[in-house]
Amino acid sequence: MFDFAWVWRNLPKIWDLLMQHVVLSYVPVVVGLIIALPVGVACVRWRWCYPIALAASSAFFAIPSLALFVLILPYTGLTPATAIIPLTLYTASLLLRNIVDGIKSTDDSVRQAAAAMGYRPMRRLIGIELPIATPLVLGGLRVAAVANISMVSVASVIGVASLGDLFIDGTQRFFATPIIVGIVLTAVLALVTDLVLVFVQRVLTPWGQIRRVK
Amino acid sequence: MNVFDEIWAWFANPENWSGYASIPVRLVEHLGYSALAIVCAFVIAFPLGAILGHLHRGGAVVLTIANLIRALPTLGLLTLMVILAGIGLLPPMVALVVLAIPPILVNTYEGIRFVNAGVVDAAKGVGLRGPSILFRVELPVALPIIMLGIRLAAIQVVASATIAAYVGLGGLGRFIFDGLGRQDFAQMAGGSVIAAVLAIATEVVFILIAVLATSPGVLGRERLRFSSLTRKKVAS
Numbered sequence: 001m002f003d004f005a006w007v008w009r010n011l012p013k014i015w016d017l018l019m020q021h022v023v024l025s026y027v028p029v030v031v032g033l034i035i036a037l038p039v040g041v042a043c044v045r046w047r048w049c050y051p052i053a054l055a056a057s058s059a060f061f062a063i064p065s066l067a068l069f070v071l072i073l074p075y076t077g078l079t080p081a082t083a084i085i086p087l088t089l090y091t092a093s094l095l096l097r098n099i100v101d102g103i104k105s106t107d108d109s110v111r112q113a114a115a116a117m118g119y120r121p122m123r124r125l126i127g128i129e130l131p132i133a134t135p136l137v138l139g140g141l142r143v144a145a146v147a148n149i150s151m152v153s154v155a156s157v158i159g160v161a162s163l164g165d166l167f168i169d170g171t172q173r174f175f176a177t178p179i180i181v182g183i184v185l186t187a188v189l190a191l192v193t194d195l196v197l198v199f200v201q202r203v204l205t206p207w208g209q210i211r212r213v214k
Numbered sequence: 215m216n217v218f219d220e221i222w223a224w225f226a227n228p229e230n231w232s233g234y235a236s237i238p239v240r241l242v243e244h245l246g247y248s249a250l251a252i253v254c255a256f257v258i259a260f261p262l263g264a265i266l267g268h269l270h271r272g273g274a275v276v277l278t279i280a281n282l283i284r285a286l287p288t289l290g291l292l293t294l295m296v297i298l299a300g301i302g303l304l305p306p307m308v309a310l311v312v313l314a315i316p317p318i319l320v321n322t323y324e325g326i327r328f329v330n331a332g333v334v335d336a337a338k339g340v341g342l343r344g345p346s347i348l349f350r351v352e353l354p355v356a357l358p359i360i361m362l363g364i365r366l367a368a369i370q371v372v373a374s375a376t377i378a379a380y381v382g383l384g385g386l387g388r389f390i391f392d393g394l395g396r397q398d399f400a401q402m403a404g405g406s407v408i409a410a411v412l413a414i415a416t417e418v419v420f421i422l423i424a425v426l427a428t429s430p431g432v433l434g435r436e437r438l439r440f441s442s443l444t445r446k447k448v449a450s
Contacts, residue, residue: 067390176297187282
């Protein structure tokens with residue numbers, strides 16, 4: 001059922017695919033956050049933007065990843081960009097709601113206190129509202145990261161290398177070992193990423209711990 | 215020929231609209247797989263989430279299991295099931311049901327678990343007991359959150375059902391994989407466009423169902439009507 005010798009022989013190849021998988025799933029999370037932050041801030045500043053951006057992003061999020069990979073294939077070819085661009089847009093659309101809700105969750109008294117202390121809107125945003133939004137944003141980031149890690153493997157179907165190659169290899173040779181290796185590595189990568197983000201959240205928002213003790 | 219012209223030509227070709235592998239047939243297959251998977255996932259996840267949420271038990275377990283399941287790659291599960299169970303309806307069904315369980319389970323659990331405690335107390339106060347509280351108070355109040363979970367599950371299933379074609383089944387993914395095999399980009403892109411439109415349509419339909427199914431009191435419409443009434447009275 002499980003062929004350890006195969007795993008041993010193919011260790012370098014599996015490692016390469018894992019690294020490729022990490023790149024294809026992490027880059028979209030980072031770039032998606034960088035795109036979603038200004039959009040989210042704009043949606044809080046100009047309220048009429050928000051319903052439009054929300055409708056667009058949730059409609060976008062519904063589109064199957066395989067369909068998007070295929071549709072941008074003629075422009076990007078078989079490069080990592082074919083997987084990275086759709087996943088980046090998914091991440092950004094998933095994060096938008098969390099960023100807006102997070103910034104809006106700042107208490108009005110806190111905002112007024114900041115104004116009284118002489119904070120101007122830009123400094124208030126960076127120094128106060130964004131830190132308060134951090135737990136919600138990181139919550140969204142965790143969901144996006146895990147979703148990306150699971151979705152990247154679909155890109156293998158159209159020829160962009162990732163751990164998904166193991167599923168295709170296993171299906172073509174009717175051989176379960178690569179598939180099991182692929183599933184386990186994908187799941188472990190997702191769980192490790194999730195743990196790292198939980199850790200990042202604890203470091204960035206130490207006040208979250210105090211509330212939990214109460 | 216330009217990419218858009220190619221896709222347009224594919225849609226305009228009457229051959230693609232009739233016969234056993236036509237667009238309508240693939241669409242119906244796709245909807246069939248998706249509906250079956252969502253119903254199966256609902257039957258498994260909804261009672262579990264509702265009962266645990268009502269009892270206020272097992273929250274950590276529910277979330278951990280849901281996150282573990284979410285970490286599983288759908289394509290991997292699908293291909294592994296094909297090797298274990300052979301080609302057929304079972305592998306894609308397992309993969310799609312597993313995909314649909316976490317959102318339904320988590321949203322049902324959290325929706326019911328976090329119904330305002332005052333509302334549940336009031337229900338006890340007027341003499342309702344366990345099951346009636348669940349069915350007559352907690353479920354209606356939690357309905358928007360539960361429907362959101364079902365909607366998320368439905369979108370994911372409709373989107374991922376395209377992958378079922380990788381292991382030889384029908385559905386809209388057939389166009390993508392057949393196109394891939396024949397280097398026929400127009401077919402791949404055409405199938406992708408239909409899948410994308412279907413996914414967005416699914417989302418819209420489920421939003422409408424959620425709005426229609428939710429009690430007006432929970433939606434806040436009733437309150438609006440009431441407040442406008444009182445305002446009129448005051449004015450007169």
